[in-house]
Amino acid sequence: MKIPGLAICVAVTMLFAAAPGFSQSESEQGQGQAVVTVLPKHEGALPPSVTRQDLSVKVNGKQARVTSWKLIQSPENSLELVLLIDGSARSALGGQFEYIERFVKSLPPNTKAAIAYMQNGSAIFAGPLSTDHAEVLRGLHLPAGSAGSSASPYFCLSDLAKHWPSADREARREVVMVSDGVDPYYMEFNPDDPYLKTAINDSVRAGLVVYSIYWESRGTGSNGFYENNAGQNYLVEVTQATGGNSYWMGMGNPVSFQPYFDELTRRFQNQYELGFASGLNGKPQVETLKLKLSAPGAEINSPGQVMVYPATSAQK
Numbered sequence: 001m002k003i004p005g006l007a008i009c010v011a012v013t014m015l016f017a018a019a020p021g022f023s024q025s026e027s028e029q030g031q032g033q034a035v036v037t038v039l040p041k042h043e044g045a046l047p048p049s050v051t052r053q054d055l056s057v058k059v060n061g062k063q064a065r066v067t068s069w070k071l072i073q074s075p076e077n078s079l080e081l082v083l084l085i086d087g088s089a090r091s092a093l094g095g096q097f098e099y100i101e102r103f104v105k106s107l108p109p110n111t112k113a114a115i116a117y118m119q120n121g122s123a124i125f126a127g128p129l130s131t132d133h134a135e136v137l138r139g140l141h142l143p144a145g146s147a148g149s150s151a152s153p154y155f156c157l158s159d160l161a162k163h164w165p166s167a168d169r170e171a172r173r174e175v176v177m178v179s180d181g182v183d184p185y186y187m188e189f190n191p192d193d194p195y196l197k198t199a200i201n202d203s204v205r206a207g208l209v210v211y212s213i214y215w216e217s218r219g220t221g222s223n224g225f226y227e228n229n230a231g232q233n234y235l236v237e238v239t240q241a242t243g244g245n246s247y248w249m250g251m252g253n254p255v256s257f258q259p260y261f262d263e264l265t266r267r268f269q270n271q272y273e274l275g276f277a278s279g280l281n282g283k284p285q286v287e288t289l290k291l292k293l294s295a296p297g298a299e300i301n302s303p304g305q306v307m308v309y310p311a312t313s314a315q316k
Contacts, residue, residue, distance in 0.1 A: 028065060030280025030308040034289060035072075035172055035209050035243055036272045037301040047270050048298035058290040059278035059308060068275030078171040079111045079268065080129055084160060086153060086179040087119040087143045088217040093178070094142050096215075096257045101140070103261035104133050114165065115139045118179065121155035129165050153179045154199035157210070157238070161202035169207065172271065174244075176264065177212040181231030189230035196234050200241045204286050204305045210238050213260055214248035225251065243303030267301075274302070277311065284309045 038050050052069040083100070085093070104113055112129040113136045126139025157177065164173060186193040203210055212235040216228075228251050239246045245267070247260040254260070274291070284307060291302040 028277040028279065029311055030059075030278045031067070031311045032059070032276055032278070032287075032306050032308045034274045034276075034291075034303050034306050036274050036291065036303075037243065037267045038270055038272060038293070038295075038298055039266065039301070041297055041299050045297065048295055050272070050293065050295045050298060054293055054295040055274075056292040056294070057274075057276050057278075059276065059306070060287040061290075062279060064276045064278035066274070067277050068273065070273050072172065072271045072273055073269075075108075075110050077110070078168065079108070079174060080164075080166055080168070080171045081107065081111055081113045081174045081176070082123075082129075082160065082165075083113070083115045084123060084156065084175055084177045084179075085115065085117050085143060086177075086215065086217055087117045087124075089143045089178060090216050090253070091142050092253065093215060097140060099257040099261060101137055102258070103264070104137055106265065107133055112166070112171070116160065117143060118151075118153055118156035121151035121159065123156050123160035123163070125165060152183045152185055152195050153177065153181060154183060154193075154195040154234070154238075157199040158195075158202040161199070161206040161208055164206055164208075173206065173208045174268070175203075175208050175210045177210060177235070177238075178215050179212065179231075179235070180214060180216050180228060181212065181233075181235035182217065182227055183231070183234060187227045187230065189226075189233045191237065193234065196237060200238055200305065201286055203238065203242050204303070205307055207307070208242055209244045209303070210242040211244040211264060212239055212246045213254075213257060214246070215253055241304045243301060245301065278308060280308050280310060 038048060040046065040048055052066045055066050055069065057064040057066055107113055109131060112131050113133060114125055114127060114129045115136060116123040116125045127136060130136050160175065183193055183195060185195060214232060232248055236246045286305050287308045289303055289306045291300060293300040
């Protein structure tokens, strides 16, 4: 009689041992996507080959499952790019127009681009998103606003995120902000700046990848080191949260935007689409993302925050 009892005990033990794997699978009630950039660690090296087995993903601190991973290179994988210029940027910005024009003209045919200006808390478009890049550049002009005319640049970024000029959710949505990042309502760096946090949240929900190029505004002469440093830190917060990158040269304006645009072009050519499954309680929400890469010779740039949707619903 003892042997059958032992067999039952072993069977129950095996059942419980298998339970964690089953419950983990059942708990995957959420899904999401992210645009991830993978670059070689050393300049001039060939782009690394990265597979899904090289990835480790955590969402909201918990291990997530990679469901898809692909390099975005097909002509069908369209890109939508908005160059968002601070309406109070210093007029010396005109010296960068040749580099802006060169960059826009070099965009692939599948890229729709547009230029918008930060004015009174809104993103004011000079024209619609278009693959006619010469037409897009007709909207490039010196900002006409006075110091502070953009209000907070984070108001403008939120406005852009909420009113993105396209309903195509299959396209990558990328933004290049030209601004000093100074928030006139929080002049010294405060990571809890509500306008900054709202801009990040709105950008993540809209699926934006945000890059920034530091350029002083007309009112920067009245700002000190701490204000300008705060602006740069705010821009870093936005770009890191969305998977972009920040470019600056000390506290002054760069001599040329060309190196930044070269780097942006390289990033656009080495972006992957990551799909993942994770836990989710209830409605769609913004969660933290941690992505580690084990492939040698490669470095990864992923968003710090992502949208997670119920697995049974379409992303909206």
